[in-house]
Amino acid sequence: MPTPLDHEFVRATAGAADRSAAPLAAGPDEEPAGVTHRVLARRVKTLVAAYRSRDSALHGSGRALAAAMTHLGALRAAQTLTGLFAGGDNVQSPPDSAFTVNDVCDAHVLAAGAGPELRKVAAALAEIAGAASEGLLAGGVHTPNHRWELSAALARLHRSFPDDRLLDRVEQWLAEGVDIDPEGLYSERSAVYASHVSNPSLLLLADVLDRTDLRDAVARNLTATLDLIRPDGTVETVHSRRQDQKHSFPLAHYLPYYRLLAIRTGRGDFSRAARLAAADGIDDPNLLAETILTPDLCRPLPTPEPELLPRDRYFTSARLASRVSTTAHTVLYGGSDVPEQRRIRSGLACNPTFLRLFAGDAVLDAVRLSRGFFDLGPFRAAGMHQLADNRYRLTETLSAAYYQPLPPDWRCEDGAYRLADEGRFSAAMAFSDRPRDEVSQTTRVEVDLREDGADLRIDISGPRVPWALELTFRPGGVVEGGAPIGDGRWCLATGPMTYRAGDDEIRVEAEVEAGEPLAGPDRGDVLRYDPGQDYTVVGGTDATTGNRVYIGGNGPQTLGVALRARRPAPVL
Helix, strand or coil, X not given: CCCCCCHHHHHHHHHHHHHHHHHHHHCCCCCCCCCCHHHHHHHHHHHHHHHHCCXXXXXXXXXXXXXXXXXXXXXXXXXXXXXXXXXXXXCCCHHHHHHHHHHHHHHHHHHCCCCHHHHHHHHHHHHHHHHHHHHHXXXXXXXXXXXXXXXXXXXXXXXXXXXXHHHHHHHHHHCCCCCECCCCCECCCCHHHHHHHHHHHHHHHHHHHCCHHHHHHHHHHHHHHHCCECCCCEECCCCCCCHHHHCCEEHHHHHHHHHHHHHHHCCHHHHHHHHHHCCCCCCCCXXXXXXXXXXXXXXXXXXXXXXXXXXXXXXXXXXEEEEECCCCEEEEEXXXXXXXXXCCCCCCCCCCCCEEEEECCEEEEEEEEEECCCCCCCCCCCEEEEEECCEEEEXXXXXXXXXXXXXXHHCCCCCCCCEEECCCCEEECCHHHCCEEEEEEXXXXXXXXXXXXXXXXXXXXXXXXXXXXXXXECECEEEECCEECCCCEEECCCCCEEEEECCEXXXXXXXXXXXXXXXXXXXXXXXXXXXXXXXXXXXXXXXXXXXXXXXXXXXXXXXXXXXXXXCCCCCC
């Protein structure tokens, strides 16, 4: 009895491939210009898959094969004498080349033995893969996920062109251990790299090496990601250590992994996530090739398991908490790397957003707390402690110093002291040899995550300095009750305000418990966001955009802020 197929899914993947491949096949001899080697290889893979698929408009198309050969010529020309590819910021990069070789090897599997018409394509792919083999075998990496992308390329090379040296090198990389924590998050905590690199690479390695532990790692990450799915069809990224910490990331990119493991394991929660990932349609041209390479993807999904609400989750390693109900989806974050590392750097979690709130169409994208303390930047919690169920405390203490004269034994007659960094700035002052007068400020934010939002209690101690709480609402709604201060900004000094989008709303109320009254709309010096000197010294910023509401004043201060989501009752 034939295995049942999800024909609707397969047709959708063919349509996505055709939208990418058809324009290329329409001009098969047209040389690709300004296209990276990674794009060239992905296009070849899509063209060959479309040629092979009976659901594609390009099935059996000679023009598709001609376009593939044109792109393969450009791809071969991009290879250097090392077999690695030129182009991009990383010079002859083994991991960047591995991305390309992974697609080259997949395309070779699609082309090899699939008929005489594909012999030239298969031969060209084999030549490119063979030229890259030695460079990838000896090459190194510079990010955690690169190890798995490079290992996957070596495993694919071995799959098509067996060479025990390739597997030995894979084992060297895997011997370091997969960088996934007990809660299912990879060390980079990035949705982009989990979905585009680590998960697909580890699944490939699991299949080639028959390593169930690698499949289990992917399943653990997908299980963790279930609690990171947001109501707008994206995955939470505020805790990421990579570029996506500043952007939203669509769940759609997780579709092949949720679908495959749902089918193979029967997990209804993965099936639900797969359906959510495909809810807006399928637009990934690479998926058609995956359905041919991994036929299990074409089988029907098991029955989805309904989402149980309310629910909550606390990731202790990333210090990320969430509470989800039918009214609100609230995220609290206190896992920045900046307090410990004392710098803004690629590869660190730097986003100062510590709270988000989704209430249907009304979305509070970011809550940030800015302080005017020695230009050290906004609040980024150095610690997050769970006080009780859904109650947390975030804490950060900042310190700066004034330096006294050098002791006699440390003075130089020529005044030439060594250049040193004291944490805020650098100068030829031999800071570590000087007595120092410390000035400190401590910020504590206690948060109670409720089914309809959150209660915040903010306590700012230390010297009298300005502070501002910034609430950035997603465009599409209107602010009611706040005082406008220009440039899409409002302030809340007296009384509540509401952000309304359609029938959904988020209400904000603030009450001072100790300290001066809140600043009014005439206090533009206070009611603003300051990214800190790490950004401003190079003319940069990490400021948000959108409808921004400010609550501010001068510390020391203690205040409570209530955030309440309101939505119409669901129609039963």
